[in-house]
Amino acid sequence: MKNICIIGATGSVGTQTLDVIREEKDSFNLIAISANSNIDKVIEIIKEFNPKFVVMSDEEAYKKLRDYIETINSHITLLFGIEGLEYIATLAEVDMVVTSIVGMIGLRPTLKAIEAKKDIALANKETLVVAGEIVMKAAKDNGVNIFPVDSEHSAIFQSLQGNSLKDVKKIILTASGGPFRGKESKDLINITPDEALKHPKWNMGRKISIDSATLMNKGLEVIEAKWLFDVDYSDIQVVVHPQSVIHSMVEYIDGSVIAQLGSTDMKLPIQYALNYPKRKPQVCSSLDFYEINKLTFEKPDMSTFRCLELAYEAGKKGKLMPTILNGANEVCVELFLRNKVSFLQIADIIEEVMGKFNYNMEVTLENIIKMDEDVRTYIYNRYE
Structure with a gap:
């Protein structure tokens, strides 16, 4: 037990x-x-x-x-x-x-x-x-x-089994694209919280659902992947895959790509994490390949969904910049859900805050907590 x-x-x-x-x-x-x-x-x-x-x-x-x-x-x-x-x-x-x-x-x-x-x-x-x-x-x-436990990182973890990290060429994180895939900025001006919460594939909590709508969720996953799998940001690629059948992939130096596929059910990666290295009888439905008509892939629109680009920027700058990004995003999502800021303001405010605070400090728990508090206080005072 x-x-x-x-x-x-x-x-x-x-x-x-x-x-x-x-x-x-x-x-x-x-x-x-x-x-x-x-x-x-x-x-x-x-x-x-x-x-x-x-x-x-x-x-x-x-x-x-x-x-x-x-x-x-x-x-x-x-x-x-x-x-x-x-x-x-x-x-x-x-x-x-x-x-x-x-x-x-x-x-x-x-x-x-x-x-x-x-x-x-x-x-x-x-x-x-x-x-x-x-x-x-x-x-x-x-x-x-x-x-x-995230389905994408579990997929990468599974796709790495039996292989060496030194043979990895690229991590490929798949994204559903969220509820507003294909829309332009002009289409998102009057988006309501209820509209942003309607994810097309996954049943998630309110905060993560909004992050998925802005693509910040994928941006946070990029930073997480960097630390979990010890890869450079230049070797982490985000690919929009609306069917959410392929949960993520690993490309190796010989050109081989290994992917993990499964139903859109979080119990699969949870079960794998709890039982690793063993696999147990499934607790979710199987894929029916006769029912899958097609699998498609798109380049993410980072000019419309700027949060993804901001996450890459924060990760590459390092130090306390990811803390600034994350704290600003958490507050902005909360304010958006309370109708205090608009959907498009989320990225605007995050970018503003990333340019305001000195991120080039030692990464300690004390500095992280203090920076997070300062970022939250600034946004609440300015926008609440």
Whole structure:
């Protein structure tokens, strides 16, 4: 039995991780979970999986859940906030931490888990975007495995099996193109949050759905791929593949291209990460190649979807620029969802902030956190 901790258990990846655990009850034991404020889902998880530890990030939700746990006379240990996340990420009995929480908040518990020598199933891309240098060094120093859960990075990881990184010519990240593929800037002036949330292929949370619409999600994945697979940005190519059948590819120096294909179901990469190096009977539907009419590929339109280009720029500049990019994007997405800024303003504000702050500083956890706070404060004061 592998003991699992899920940080972000009520979100899209978290709930699908629970699906995998449910299908493989003899393989996994759920020790600890965290959530922000969704008490109803947490109670369902408690009733079904009986975890020993629960963390709530929202104070009101924490108080309500505390009252509930008292009424059922449960021995569950309830914790609160970032300290609670760090605590469950380092529990002695935990073997693997699934980091499926969205945003910068995932960085500290992930680092603590690595320092406690826990393997990581990583779905929190912001962790590597803002602190890839620190995280990958910590993983190496502590002998920790980081298994990618994002479908694209899992595809690359699988396509690398049995081969050497020195033989890799290019990483090819596929993108669906989001809900506005093929549109020009003039078509996106009056886009509403509801329109941007309608992803054509994937069922994702609100923040990631908006990132997919702007192509920032792909930009963050480019930075993540650089750290996961130790490749130069010039060797990471984004290709729009609307069918989302090929999840990503690796081109080798001899011209061979190895791709990973599968259904558009996150349970596939989650299951692979949890069970690596073994493969278990599938928990998602198979591809029906008789039903696939065609597979098409396009060059991304980075003049319209400027967030992708900004992510490449931030990654290449390095130091704290990815932190600036990520913090600005998180705030802009929030403000867009609250109708405070327009869809096209997201890229404009990110570019403005990237040119305002001094990024050329030492990459330390303290500097990352301080820069992130400064960026957020600036945008809130200017645009909220």
